[in-house]
Amino acid sequence: MTPIRIAIRRLSHGDGLPLPAYATDGAAGMDVVAAEDIALAPGARHAVATGFAIAIPAGYEVQVRPRSGLALKHGVTCLNTPGTIDSDYRGEVKVILANLGDAPFAIARGDRIAQLVPAPVQHATLDEVTALDDTARGAGGFGSTGR
Ligand SMILES: O=c1ccn([C@H]2C[C@H](O)[C@@H](COP(=O)(O)OP(=O)(O)OP(=O)(O)O)O2)c(=O)[nH]1
Numbered sequence: 446m447t448p449i450r451i452a453i454r455r456l457s458h459g460d461g462l463p464l465p466a467y468a469t470d471g472a473a474g475m476d477v478v479a480a481e482d483i484a485l486a487p488g489a490r491h492a493v494a495t496g497f498a499i500a501i502p503a504g505y506e507v508q509v510r511p512r513s514g515l516a517l518k519h520g521v522t523c524l525n526t527p528g529t530i531d532s533d534y535r536g537e538v539k540v541i542l543a544n545l546g547d548a549p550f551a552i553a554r555g556d557r558i559a560q561l562v563p564a565p566v567q568h569a570t571l572d573e574v575t576a577l578d579d580t581a582r583g584a585g586g587f588g589s590t591g592r
């Protein structure tokens with residue numbers, strides 16, 4: 446598939462850092478590095494600077510996803526996963542990391558902390574009605590079909 450083109454602007458505090466990049470040819474996400482040093486205490490969260498801003502083409506978003514290694518080994522994940530970067534956002538991309546582990550976790554500038562995955566966005570229009578069609582499920586949810 447032809448890659449979509451995303452304009453990226455390096456911010457002054459991103460000087461010298463690698464831009465997001467695919468670690469392997471088949472990687473789904475571009476790894477993003479931290480632009481700051483931060484110590485995350487257990488239970489703490491922080492919007493980690495990345496040092497860049499992007500302009501996503503209309504009709505797309507970029508999802509900010511955790512790295513499984515950080516999650517499994519340290520309990521460090523994106524709190525709002527998947528984070529949403531809107532196509533009209535021009536501010537700095539930030540990675541909202543949370544430490545759900547039981548030990549402090551140190552992030553150093555240049556560490557890979559998350560990955561970016563572009564995705565198409567489908568807008569909907571809502572048609573307000575007074576009754577919805579019947580289905581076998583009806584209002585059952587939240588485990589209604591059993592374990
Ligand atoms: O992980 C994230 C999530 C969001 N953002 C930025 C880009 C996104 O376009 C904007 C708004 O995100 P979102 O819509 O998820 O947050 P909100 O709480 O609804 O804020 P807003 O009222 O600004 O839309 O914040 C990030 O940099 N990283």
Ligand SMILES: [Mg+2]
Pocket residue numbers: none
């Ligand atoms: Mg929003």
